[in-house]
Amino acid sequence: MLKKAFFTNSSGIMCSRVFGFLRDLYTAHILGAGIYSDIFFIAFKFPNLFRRIFGEGAFTQSFLPSFIASQKKGIFAISTLLIFASVLFGLSLLVWAFSGFFTKLLAYGFTEEMVALAAPIVVINFWYLELVFIVTFLGTLLQYKNSFWVSAYNTALLNICMISALYLSRDAQSLQIVYFLSYGVLCGGVAQILLHFYPLLRLGFFRLFSVGFRHMWRVYFVRAKMHWADEGSKKVKHLAKQAKADIKMFFKQFFPAILGSSTAQIASFIDTMLASFLVSGSISYLYYANRIFQLPLAVFAIAISTALFPMVAKAIKNHEEKRALKSMKKSFWFLFVMLWVCSIGGVMLKDEIIWLLFEGGSFHRSDTLAxxxxxxxxxxxxxxxxxxxxxxxxxxxxxxxxxxxxxxxISLLFGVVCSLVLMHYFGASGLALAGSLSGMMLFVLSVKEFGLSRFWDIIAYAKGWVLLLAIGAIEVGILYVFLHFFHIN
Known part of the structure; x- marks a missing residue:
């Protein structure tokens, strides 16, 4: 089951990322790395941040264990959906009303003229936040049934819509292109939602929604008309008490998880804000580089953790710790080898990768090297x-x-301090290095909390270390020979 879920996730994520790279390639070719690309990336940063928090972190990792433990799954699911949808709708209205303030918050280093240009773009992109929550909510329900393909592939629709927007506006002025691209984001969000409907229907979730709505109607509307001593009233009171307890437990876990699962996203958001104080194009350099960095992270780390989490959560609930640890060990070594290979290749081929993917049109050699x-x-x-x-x-x-x-x-605070120091010496590269140092701190602290004895049981695998070193040595040798014959100046 783990292998099947991983390959479903990884293939879907790879498909989505390929379209994402085509989108970024087209964006770089048309907008380059300058003021208008910076404006769009700033506007897209906030909803994209929440997309990653919801889709890859806080919501999924809090909702799924609560949903598994819930006795009244229908009313719990519907209540959660309505609460979040209402809050996000209100937040979107707030951003619309005070667009200048929120734009300045996103890019404090922007001039007043740039803020005025960016504010309407920020408002348009922020409405995607409502759509992406619905996408994440529906995708998490499907994960409960071990159906991963929709969550893996749905981002491709977003990228396809954005590519279409770029194509339709390719001959327009730069600011108009940014507007087209922003509306393409909203079209992509709607398409992502629609993709979930068939598997939800096939797996019986519409029946669950129907039951949940009926229970909510009884709890919040019919209950008021019942006599307190009626048998039906007692059942509704019990239902309301159970639903309230489930929601309370979920939010008790959710709010800490917002920070707990979103270190990389929040750090990237802060880096973008700090980069607005650097030379023009720094935000774009961070964006393009981070997009490539996110590919192996998504295809391997996110794919396998998404597949692993429901299995570990169910095993823990059933008091089967050994089974959970066995799955974690297999996942750890597979992930270690894959990311080890990607890290070596990425560092050694950094210039060639950026050149191959982005250089051309308005994206020049100086942009490639930076x-x-x-x-x-x-x-x-x-x-x-x-x-x-x-x-x-x-x-x-x-x-x-x-x-x-x-x-x-702790790791986020450590990363911010490193960013404030390193950006003065290395510019945008210093911000990226600070993020990596924050990741190291996150890993050390996570292992310490997991338990050093459990961690030792996972890494005490001699064949794995030998294989890791052999693969690394072979890869370095092959890439050294390759770079001897082919490299960019």
């Missing part, structure tokens, strides 16, 4: 960021989101 240095600094943190996800699952499965939040808060 982005490549940023990319290399990101790749240093690939292993610790990826492996820390395995050990974080242990805490989330035990509903210890508070401890995970504490670990992430």
């Amino acid at each position: 982005s490549a240095n940023v990319f290399a600094m990101y790749m240093i943190g690939l292993l610790p960021f990826g492996l820390s996800r395995i050990f974080s699952l242990w805490l989330y499965a035990h509903q210890l989101q508070g401890r995970a939040a504490k670990i992430s808060a």
Whole structure:
């Protein structure tokens, strides 16, 4: 089951990322790395941050254990959906009303003229937040039934819509292109939601929604008309009490998990804000480099942790710790080897990768070299960021989101301090290096909380270390020969 779920996730993520790279390639070719690309990336940063928090972190890792434990799954699911949808709708209205303030918050280093240009773009992109929550909610329900393909492939629809928007506006002025691209984001969100409907229907979730709505109607509307001593009233009161307890437990886990599972995303958000104080194009360098960095992280770390989490959570609930640890050990070594190979290749081929993917049109050789240095600094943190996800699952499965939040808060604070220091010496590359140092801190603290004895049981595998060193040596030799014959100036 784990292998099937992993390959479903990884193939879907790879498909989505391929379209994502085509989107970024097209964006770089049309907008380059300048003021208008910076405006769009700033506007897209906030909803994209929440997409990653919801889709790859806090919501999924808090909702799924609560949903598994819930006795009244229908009313719990519907209540959660309505609460979040209402809050996010209100937040989107707030951003619309005070767009200038929120834009300045996103890019404090922007001039007033740039803020005025970016504010409407920020508002358009922020509405995607409502859509992406619905996508994540529906995808998490499907994960409960071990159906992963929709969550893996749905991001491709977002990228396809954005590519279409770029194509339709390719001959327009730069600012108009940014508007088209922003509306393409919203179209992509709607398409992502629609993709979930068939598997939800096939797996019986619409019946669950129907039951949940009926229970909510009884709890919040019919109950008021019942006599307190009626048998029906007592049942409704019990239902309301159970639903309230489930929601309370979920939010008790959710709020710490917002920080606990979102270190990389929050750090990237802060880096973007700090980069607005650097030379023009720094935000774009960070964005393009981070996009490539996210590929191996998504294809391997996120894919395997997404597949592993429901299995670990169910095993912990059934008091089968040994089975959970066995699955974690297999996942750890597979992930270690894959990320080790990617890290070596990324650092050694940093210039060639950026050149191959982005150089051309308005993206010049100087942009390639600057982005490549940023990319290399990101790749240093690939292993610790990826492996820390395995050990974080242990805490989330035990509903210890508070401890995970504490670990992430420490690593995030450490990363921010490093960013403030290193950006003065290395610019955008310093911000990326600070993120990698934060990832190392996150890994060390996660392993400590997981337990050193359990960690030793996982890494005490001599054949694995021999294989790791052999693969690394062979890869370095092959890439050294390759670079001897082919490299860019």
